[in-house]
Amino acid sequence: MSQVNEHNAPSTPGKLKPEKSPYIHHRLRIHSSLSKLTLWSSFFLAFILFLFILSPPSPSASPRRALGDSWGGSHWEKRVAKSARRSSSSSLAVLVTGASGFVGTHVSLALKRRGDGVLGLDNFNRYYDPNLKRARQRLLDRAGVFIVDGDLNDAVLLSKLFDVVPFTHVMHLAAQAGVRYAMQNPGSYVHSNIAGFVNLLEACKNANPQPAVVWASSSSVYGLNSKVPFSEKDRTDQPASLYAASKKAGEEIAHSYNHIYGLAITGLRFFTVYGPWGRPDMAYFFFTKDILKGKQITIFESPDGGTVARDFTYIDDIVKGCLGALDTSKKSTGSGGKKKGPAQLRVFNLGNTSPVPVSELVAILEKLLKVKAKKKMLPMPTNGDVKFTHANISLAHRDLGYRPTTDLETGLRKFVKWYLEFYSKKSSW
Numbered sequence: 366m367s368q369v370n371e372h373n374a375p376s377t378p379g380k381l382k383p384e385k386s387p388y389i390h391h392r393l394r395i396h397s398s399l400s401k402l403t404l405w406s407s408f409f410l411a412f413i414l415f416l417f418i419l420s421p422p423s424p425s426a427s428p429r430r431a432l433g434d435s436w437g438g439s440h441w442e443k444r445v446a447k448s449a450r451r452s453s454s455s456s457l458a459v460l461v462t463g464a465s466g467f468v469g470t471h472v473s474l475a476l477k478r479r480g481d482g483v484l485g486l487d488n489f490n491r492y493y494d495p496n497l498k499r500a501r502q503r504l505l506d507r508a509g510v511f512i513v514d515g516d517l518n519d520a521v522l523l524s525k526l527f528d529v530v531p532f533t534h535v536m537h538l539a540a541q542a543g544v545r546y547a548m549q550n551p552g553s554y555v556h557s558n559i560a561g562f563v564n565l566l567e568a569c570k571n572a573n574p575q576p577a578v579v580w581a582s583s584s585s586v587y588g589l590n591s592k593v594p595f596s597e598k599d600r601t602d603q604p605a606s607l608y609a610a611s612k613k614a615g616e617e618i619a620h621s622y623n624h625i626y627g628l629a630i631t632g633l634r635f636f637t638v639y640g641p642w643g644r645p646d647m648a649y650f651f652f653t654k655d656i657l658k659g660k661q662i663t664i665f666e667s668p669d670g671g672t673v674a675r676d677f678t679y680i681d682d683i684v685k686g687c688l689g690a691l692d693t694s695k696k697s698t699g700s701g702g703k704k705k706g707p708a709q710l711r712v713f714n715l716g717n718t719s720p721v722p723v724s725e726l727v728a729i730l731e732k733l734l735k736v737k738a739k740k741k742m743l744p745m746p747t748n749g750d751v752k753f754t755h756a757n758i759s760l761a762h763r764d765l766g767y768r769p770t771t772d773l774e775t776g777l778r779k780f781v782k783w784y785l786e787f788y789s790k791k792s793s794w
């Protein structure tokens with residue numbers, strides 16, 4: 366029986382192919398398969414490129430990274446180490462996440478000013494004007510703070526940062542902020558405030574030494590709680606928005622990492638923070654912009670016709686609270702992912718203890734801007750807002766020495782001054 370080797374084996378049983386030149390025949394087949402493969406690969410690549418061009422910008426995507434920005438290398442590591450270098454062994458080495466954000470920028474500057482080592486991390490997403498974030502980055506750069514362009518969800522990057530710098534503390538301020546936006550883009554709250562936070566805590570628990578963690582929770586966790594002023598002992602199980610729910614989830618996640626791994630964690634419930642270099646998505650900021658443009662602004666009233674009020678808190682007071690929390694943090698007790706003993710777990714309100722109706726906020730802005738606002742009163746939409754916030758800060762006063770000193774008019778005057786300078790044509794930013 367003639368032997369049939371694998372090269373001239375028939376593709377259809379029972380039919381033998383002509384025996385002449387099997388080698389050439391095989392080459393022709395490979396050649397034709399390669400051409401088909403190349404053709405289909407080109408179609409596929411063109412299709413991917415087409416989808417990429419068509420896709421809308423995601424708020425969680427960094428414009429620079431989309432163009433192939435990368436991290437790593439010895440030059441990059443030197444910059445990281447230099448930025449995080451502390452002036453003395455008693456100073457802190459702090460990783461500030463969300464460093465190009467509003468609170469992140471102010472806290473980073475304050476830490477650097479007093480000699481702490483500071484490294485920033487930020488994904489420069491497009492939730493609001495990335496130019497403002499880049500201007501804050503330049504401000505920090507001049508002060509010697511380097512911001513790594515990266516996402517909290519990048520576990521390899523986080524682990525690298527902890528390899529390069531033995532951080533004593535992490536100030537975690539990166540988050541998807543905004544109460545009303547949560548209805549438009551719920552996924553971004555899960556990505557940053559839940560998945561990102563877990564990823565960061567994973568990196569912290571694996572680090573050796575483990576850092577102490579201070580992070581931004583929110584007054585919104587009080588949700589539908591009606592007992593005022595809000596105390597840390599009050600119930601926080603009725604969030605009115607996904608944003609609030611994601612921050613409350615963060616508090617529970619913090620509890621579990623503290624319990625399992627011995628991470629020392631402090632959550633700070635910020636109350637409507639405002640001031641220079643602020644967030645354009647917040648009411649005081651876009652009211653200023655719209656009043657100056659002569660555009661109508663909408664002021665929410667509670668459904669029963671009563672006032673809607675906030676315990677607006679000035680940024681410098683918040684910064685003092687953040688530094689107080691870092692300075693009173695105890696060391697984490699675990700190492701290399703293993704708990705060695707109970708660790709500190711705290712939550713504090715950082716508010717101003719003086720709620721102001723939104724209509725009063727507008728009256729102050731009109732006075733400072735010397736422009737009458739075009740106002741429209743509307744019932745508060747039921748998309749996450751709460752009627753009233755008011756902080757009881759006795760715990761933060763006792764444990765952090767926190768004492769806010771800036772009333773709304775004084776703080777808004779400083780904000781308006783910054784706003785006019787920043788957005789004037791003469792501005793060098």
Ligand SMILES: O=C(O)[C@H]1O[C@H](OP(=O)(O)OP(=O)(O)OC[C@H]2O[C@@H](n3ccc(=O)[nH]c3=O)[C@H](O)[C@@H]2O)[C@H](O)[C@@H](O)[C@@H]1O
Nearest residue numbers: 542543583584585635636637647648663664665673723750
């Ligand atoms: O304290 C907090 O935890 C939260 O504070 C703010 O949330 P919010 O207090 O809602 O701040 P704004 O969005 O600036 O609203 C301030 C007030 O203006 C009102 N408002 C807002 C928008 C508008 O068009 N009209 C209006 O009257 C709101 O109802 C609210 O009472 C921040 O946006 C959140 O990221 C933060 O976590």
